[in-house]
Amino acid sequence: MKVLAVVFMCMASVICQQTTVESLVDDGRFKTLVNYVVKANLTGTLNSANFTIFAPTDTAFQSLDPTIKAALDSDNALLTDALLYHVISGRVPSSAASNEAKLTMANGKVARVNVYTHNNKVTIQGSVISQFDLPASNGIIHVLDSVMLAPTGNIVDYVAGHAEFSTLLSLVQQAGIADTLKLDGLTVFAPTNAAFSKVPAATLTDIQNDASKLMSVLTYHVVNGTQYSAGLWQKETIPTLNRNDDLVVHMVHHHEDVKIDNGLVTTANVGTTNGVIHVVDHVLIPHKDPIVG
Incomplete structure (x- = not known):
């Protein structure tokens, strides 16, 4: 011994x-x-x-x-x-x-x-x-379990630097919330131009021409807090900057994919200096006032 x-x-x-x-x-x-x-x-x-x-x-x-x-x-x-x-x-x-x-x-x-x-x-x-x-x-x-990639800019920098988000950038600038999206510790579910093209033309025009509806839709895509994929769970409700409504997380395809409301996350975990972006294939429409469409 x-x-x-x-x-x-x-x-x-x-x-x-x-x-x-x-x-x-x-x-x-x-x-x-x-x-x-x-x-x-x-x-x-x-x-x-x-x-x-x-x-x-x-x-x-x-x-x-x-x-x-x-x-x-x-x-x-x-x-x-x-x-x-x-x-x-x-x-x-x-x-x-x-x-x-x-x-x-x-x-x-x-x-x-x-x-x-x-x-x-x-x-x-x-x-x-x-x-x-x-x-x-x-x-x-x-x-x-993955290699870290250092971010090169904030959320607005990333959106502005990628042509597929030109519609989102234009609406953010129209609503005057670019500075809000530069605050620290945010999550943005970012619809692409293709996602906006799925919105009926009349509905999109209604959103663009009504400041309160535009603000309601845009802030519904923004969460206060950095929510990487590892922190999401099935049927989680996530409070957004739209104080009237919460997002709902759905794990689909045997939990291999994530949907936020009806928007499939096509690119997850894009790190930025002030939070994270998840790219979604649909525009997320709030369910409560002001009603869109």
Whole structure:
């Protein structure tokens, strides 16, 4: 028994002496991440001080958009910046997580933490933290199920920068709520131009010509609070900036897709500096006053 105890203590000592990078290598789930760290020449940096690493698994990298993956493979400066977006100086344990907290990562960009208490999910910039607090001699590792992408602008910037939202942008500007959509901690369910084309012409004209109806419709698409997909649940009612009405979440197709009222989310979890956008294929029409159509 004494021999076994000594062996166990030695093994524990070796594990505790592993750096964050050595722990990633030894774990086996992070081959892609480790290869990228080596390629970017960051091994020495990450071993030189205390860091918390938000570590995407190999599966997370496999799920990354092929265009983004190709860009990381071909541009070392971009790769380095992306890797440092997954690192924060010092030890940040799971106990420090709080909803809507914003962390300044090692590349100087901000990542948003969200805590969803109803299903015990914690996300950072929309990526679910699937395992917490793996110890290392010089820090902590949290495991991610997707690769984080740093946002490049706020909600209005994103809408303005994508032609498929030109109708939405025009109506937001007409209603004078662009500054509201720049406030922090918002979720927007954003209809595309194709979604607006599904609205009967007479109804859309009615909305555009009635300031109260326009405001009612637009604010019905906006939620106060950052609601990534991980925080949504079946038949959830979500209060909106339209104080007269709430949205309803429907999980469909064996919970693989999400509908908000009658709008299917076609692109989820578009992170911005002040919240998140989910693209929907229908305009969401409130059910209460002022009645539209």
